[in-house]
Amino acid sequence: MKKDVTLTVKGKFVNKYKSGYPLISKEAIINFNEVTEEGTIIRLVDEKNKFIAKGYFGKQNKGYGWVFSRNEKEQIDQSFFENKLRAAINYRESFFNNPDTNAFRIVNGEGDGLGGLTIEYFDGYYLINWYSKGIYRFREYIINALKGLVEFKAIYQKKRFDVSGKYIEDDDFVAGERGTFPIIVKENGEHFAVYLNEGAMVGIFLDQRDVRKRIRDSYANGKNVLNTFSYTGAFSVFAVLGGAAKTTSVDLANRSLGKTIEQFSLNGIDYDSQDIIVEDVFHYFKYAVKKQLKFEMVILDPPSFARSKKIVFSAEKDYKNLLKEAISITADNGIIVASTNSSSFNMKKFKSFIDQAFKETKRKYQLVEEFSLPKDFKTIKEYPEGSYLKVVFIKNLP
Template identity: 65%
Template sequence: MEQEVTVKINDKMAGAYAKGYPLITKEAVESSEALKTEGAIVHLTDKRGRFLAKGYYGKQNKGLGWVLTRDAEEAIDQSFIERILAAAVQRRKTYFDDPETTAFRVFNGEGDGFGGLTIDYFDGFYMISWYSEGIYTFKELVVAALEQVVNAKGIYEKKRFDTKGQYIDDDDFVTGQRGEFPLIVKENGVNFAVYLNDGAMTGIFLDQRDVRNTIKEKYAKGKTVLNTFSYTGAFSVAAALGGAVKTTSVDLAKRSSSKTIEQFSVNGIDYESQDILVMDVFNYFKYAKRKELAFDLVILDPPSFARSKKYTFSTSKDYTDLMKQAIAITEKNGVIVASTNSASFDMKKFKGFIDKAFKDLGKKYSIVEEFTLPSDFRVQKEFKAGDYLKVLFVKLK
């Protein structure tokens, strides 16, 4: 049986927990001394000892754990997990029924009732991501519940909670049959090669599905496209299939080249007719400006934080400057797809970064498309930070 502890919530936050706020934060608890054992069940009370909620202790970058129920008597056991998993699967019925999309999120942490845990679906295989040592103590219960609720070919896991901030790289296979990789999944009819057994990343960010489809259907035809921080080139593939004249993919990681070639190849695209460059994006901007290169569509989807030999990039500090560099190599009436997955600021502030870039350069623009997380990435209205994705299609005037 899990250890159970009680912590008191300060008056400032007690009302928020009573209304459904899910994250147990250091700032909210009067004292965190009782929180010693990862995975312990935590009873939250107000300063007068009145029950507010029950959750678990699992330290991660966002906080100290997550609320799971507002019923003091409800047990956090396998049947509890089965209930919330079954509800999550039912919410994704339209995804399961769509033969053109075979990769999506099945369970999105606190949005589906259990923070610190996500489950993604890849053509019959399921991948569980654990975000703290605390949530990992529930592994046996979660895996058993998942096997009861779905018919999985196989289950894989990603442990994303090393105390040094590094991915725990060991065998990611959990149970069922092992997959043969790359596994080819579909997204709105587009093929993507994914790996569930190859470190922290799978090869595709599922939260950008709607953005990729919009590029393919509305913005790529007849255009030259620059995809910066391109990872495995998924945006480039979408653009090429949408009729782009040419795509240029730029990423500093050496393996990005072979991964991008693979994504083009599984879609029958001649990768040699596209440009795939392994280089620092900031150096590429300088190179493109020097060569007087300009693109009709520029995609900016940097990591929240990145470091190279010459540059350190932080979204909250440096996105405006990044945007300025993109504007300099975008054609008149061209479009910049400005994206960030940083949860440290909201859409209003992100729009402020874009606005400042244009104002500093004395240029005009309009926002023609706006995206947040797709529907399978369910968010809780009481926890706005959970809706981390912000994407703007910005048209130069």
């Protein structure tokens, strides 16, 4: 590592960083061009050269690095990462002791003081996600710290260095004994197939755990359920296990068919009795309207940004119109599960999209309940963007 670089924070940003904001941005720094090598330790000072914080330089889609410490004397060394990981693991102690769930997050980036890094646990297997070359420069410290703190079957990694968030193909195995995939994990008593060796996606998004449970336990019974942007069909699995009359899973990706069949089969569900459709969700909405289909539950969990041959979808710009499409095929008193993982707007803004969509379709609605990230996805109040997940259950009133 090169020696530390001192960066001066512009006056109007000083209080923001002093109060605990962790993301280092280009516009906040006067002499930003003085740091070029990712992984460099940077000291943030005010214009009077008074210490504010220290962190590292690492480009990712969110910014240019993260604050690690507000203690000027703290060294960013092996013991630093051991202490951070130990605290993170202790915080999730209840998850390790849960017999019904063995897949969860143990490090959630800046929520655990380690911006640019996440670590997930899958029944004895650990998966490290590196979001910049900068954080990857500390890999030996972090991997050694993890090895020293936990017993593991194997450790895998994903390199997500591209600033657009793309995945870098590489050998994902790090340590232990290579797994035989899929590995079968439990979530609230149900089962999912997980692949740690097939590119960026492993087969399940852990942040929706509480939402899936609620659908199973309180909403699905007897309902005809449409699951859009269905990926591997996790919501559909929980809906069927909650007594849904039928599920229809729609996703554009060809892999979604086989993956959804796999998840159904794992849970003893006859997949032939469910509809699994590989199609652009927007095309399916038009088909459903034409055929006058109605669903008692519609699940909307689109990516923040998606592109197909004819459509570019951005949650911030287009979620209202997506909701309008969903409203048109939702039965009276039916439930729409509106979800977004976009960090570019907050829950208040999201609810405004919901309100606009219902007003423009001349429908009435009731907000039934809402969800954000589960406990293992730890966040900090100084970085509200980190609490990205927003889920609202909406009743489509007659």
